[in-house]
Amino acid sequence: MGFVEGLAQALALAATVLPEEVVRALRAAHAREEGPARVQLEAILKNVEMAKEGRVPLCQDTGTPTFFIRFGLDFPHLKELFAAIPEAVRRATREVPLRPNTVHPFTGKNPGDNTGRCVPAITWEPGPGDAVEIHVLPKGGGSENCSALKMLSPGVGLRGVKEAVVEHVVAAGGLPCPPTIVGVGIGGGADLALKLGKLALLRPLGQRHPEPEVAALEEELEELINASGVGPMGLGGRTTVLAVHVEYAHRHPASLPVGIAVQCWAHRRATVRIGPDRSITVSQ
Amino acid sequence: MERVLVTPIPEGEVRALRVGDVVYLSGLLVTARDEAHRTMLEKGAPLPLEGLAIFHCGPVVSKKGEEWQVVAAGPTTSARMELFAAEFLRRFKPRVIVGKGGMGEQTLQALAEVGAVYAHFTGGAGVLAAQAIQRVREVHGLEELGIPEAIWVFEVERFGPLVVAMDAHGRSLYKDLSAQVERNMEAIRARIRGEVKR
Known part of the structure; x- marks a missing residue:
C-alpha cells in the first residue's frame, strides 16, 4: 500500500466508522437517559450502525x-x-x-x-x-463554530478556567450536536492553547491525562457540564459531554489562555x- | 406517545400533539433552506404545501440514471430560517417543520395560529434520514439554487424519530429547557465559587 x-x-x-470507544460511550449514555434524550441517542446509534454497514459517511x-x-x-x-x-x-x-x-x-x-x-x-x-x-x-462545521479562545486574567486561577469552560459549553446548547467531546488547552499563547485543545481531542475516550491534578480537572469539568441538563441535541438530559480532555503548557505570567475545542458526537x-x-x- | 403522521396532515391531528411527543412522518417531505424560503415567499411555492412537512436540509444526492438517490440528509440549523418561517407558515400552511436546534418566538406564535408543529430530527443522523426516503418525487430550482439549496420533494416512509419540540399551543421545549438550564447553572456556579474559599 x-x-x-x-x-x-x-x-x-474516519468518515464512515465511529471509533469503538466513542460508540461505547454513546451506548452508556443511552442506558442512563430517558425521554427525548434517549430517542436522540437511539437515532445516533442506529445511524452509526447504518453508516458502518453501508460504508457511507x-x-x-x-x-x-x-x-x-x-x-x-x-x-x-x-x-x-x-x-x-x-x-x-x-x-x-x-x-x-x-x-x-x-x-x-x-x-x-x-x-x-x-x-x-x-x-x-x-x-x-x-x-x-x-x-x-x-x-x-x-x-x-457545526461543532467548530462552537470552539473558542478565552484570554483570562491569571488572577482568576483554576476556578476562572472552570467557569469559562462550563459557561461556554453550556451556552452553546444544542448547536454543536451534543453529546460532545471537549478538548481544553490551558496556557501557552493564544494559538497554542487552541492547538492543545484540538490535540486533546485525539486522546481516546476513557483515557485520562497521566497527571492526577489534570485528570481530576477533566472529571470535574465533565460532572459540572453534565449537571447543566442541556443533554443530547440540547433537548434536555444527563449527557451533554461524553468527555472533557485537558492539556496544558507553561504560560506567560500575564496570560492565562484557555482554548476550547468542541467536537460533535460524530467524533x-x-x-x-x-x-x-x-x-x-x-x-x- | 408515538405515532405516524401521514401527509396531507389534518390540522386537528397536529393540534393534538404536545411538546415531547415522538412522531414519524409518511408522505411528502419538502426541503427548504434559506434561499428556498426566500424564493417561495417571493414567487410562490412550486407545489401546494398545505398539510405537508418542510425539512430544513441540504441533502447529499447522487444521480443513478434518471433517478436521484439521497445519500445523506440530516437537518441543518433551523434558527437561520426564523427570518422567514412565520410568514411562510401563514401563507403556505405546512403542518410540520423538521429541523434541529429550534426556532424563535415569531415561529412559535405562527405555529399556534396556523396549527403546525416544529419537530426536531437528530443532528448528524444523515444516513438514518436517507434510509426513510423512498424516492425523490421532484426537485425545483436545481439550476438556480444548486443541490443543497434546491427544493427537494421526498416521498418518505416512517421518517423519524421526530421529537415535537414546539407545539401548536405556544410551548417550546427549548424555552422550557433554557429556563431549567439557567436554574441549574446557578447551582453549578456556586459549586465552582465555593471551592475558592476552601
Missing part, C-alpha cells in the same frame, strides 16, 4: 480534513509523505465520497476536492525515531503509522 492509499483509507475509515457534513503528524527525525520518506497528503484528500473526496467543504473566503469558489490555501491543515511535530504517526481528524478520527521500511497500518 502506498502513502496516498493508506492516508485515503484512513480518511474513509456518518453525517452529510464530512468536515475539514485536519492532520496531526508526529514524525521521527530519522524517518527517510518525509518528502513523499508531504506530497501524499493533499493527494490522499483528493482521492478520498472522490471515492468515499466526501462533501467538498473548502470555500474561498473572498470569491466563494469551491475547488471541489477539499484542498485549498493552507488546507488540509497539517501540524508537524518532530521527535526522535524513524517512524511516523499521523492522526486524521475530519471536523464538522471522526483515524490513525496511520508508517515505518522506515514504508510499512503502513491504519487503525482507529
Whole structure:
C-alpha cells in the first residue's frame, strides 16, 4: 500500500466508522437517559450502525480534513509523505465520497476536492525515531463554530478556567450536536492553547491525562457540564459531554489562555503509522 | 406517545400533539433552506404545501440514471430560517417543520395560529434520514439554487424519530429547557465559587 492509499483509507475509515470507544460511550449514555434524550441517542446509534454497514459517511457534513503528524527525525520518506497528503484528500473526496467543504473566503469558489490555501491543515511535530504517526481528524462545521479562545486574567486561577469552560459549553446548547467531546488547552499563547485543545481531542475516550491534578480537572469539568441538563441535541438530559480532555503548557505570567475545542458526537478520527521500511497500518 | 403522521396532515391531528411527543412522518417531505424560503415567499411555492412537512436540509444526492438517490440528509440549523418561517407558515400552511436546534418566538406564535408543529430530527443522523426516503418525487430550482439549496420533494416512509419540540399551543421545549438550564447553572456556579474559599 502506498502513502496516498493508506492516508485515503484512513480518511474513509474516519468518515464512515465511529471509533469503538466513542460508540461505547454513546451506548452508556443511552442506558442512563430517558425521554427525548434517549430517542436522540437511539437515532445516533442506529445511524452509526447504518453508516458502518453501508460504508457511507456518518453525517452529510464530512468536515475539514485536519492532520496531526508526529514524525521521527530519522524517518527517510518525509518528502513523499508531504506530497501524499493533499493527494490522499483528493482521492478520498472522490471515492468515499466526501462533501467538498473548502470555500474561498473572498470569491466563494469551491475547488471541489477539499484542498485549498493552507488546507488540509497539517501540524508537524518532530521527535526522535524513524517512524511516523499521523492522526486524521475530519471536523464538522457545526461543532467548530462552537470552539473558542478565552484570554483570562491569571488572577482568576483554576476556578476562572472552570467557569469559562462550563459557561461556554453550556451556552452553546444544542448547536454543536451534543453529546460532545471537549478538548481544553490551558496556557501557552493564544494559538497554542487552541492547538492543545484540538490535540486533546485525539486522546481516546476513557483515557485520562497521566497527571492526577489534570485528570481530576477533566472529571470535574465533565460532572459540572453534565449537571447543566442541556443533554443530547440540547433537548434536555444527563449527557451533554461524553468527555472533557485537558492539556496544558507553561504560560506567560500575564496570560492565562484557555482554548476550547468542541467536537460533535460524530467524533471522526483515524490513525496511520508508517515505518522506515514504508510499512503502513491504519487503525482507529 | 408515538405515532405516524401521514401527509396531507389534518390540522386537528397536529393540534393534538404536545411538546415531547415522538412522531414519524409518511408522505411528502419538502426541503427548504434559506434561499428556498426566500424564493417561495417571493414567487410562490412550486407545489401546494398545505398539510405537508418542510425539512430544513441540504441533502447529499447522487444521480443513478434518471433517478436521484439521497445519500445523506440530516437537518441543518433551523434558527437561520426564523427570518422567514412565520410568514411562510401563514401563507403556505405546512403542518410540520423538521429541523434541529429550534426556532424563535415569531415561529412559535405562527405555529399556534396556523396549527403546525416544529419537530426536531437528530443532528448528524444523515444516513438514518436517507434510509426513510423512498424516492425523490421532484426537485425545483436545481439550476438556480444548486443541490443543497434546491427544493427537494421526498416521498418518505416512517421518517423519524421526530421529537415535537414546539407545539401548536405556544410551548417550546427549548424555552422550557433554557429556563431549567439557567436554574441549574446557578447551582453549578456556586459549586465552582465555593471551592475558592476552601
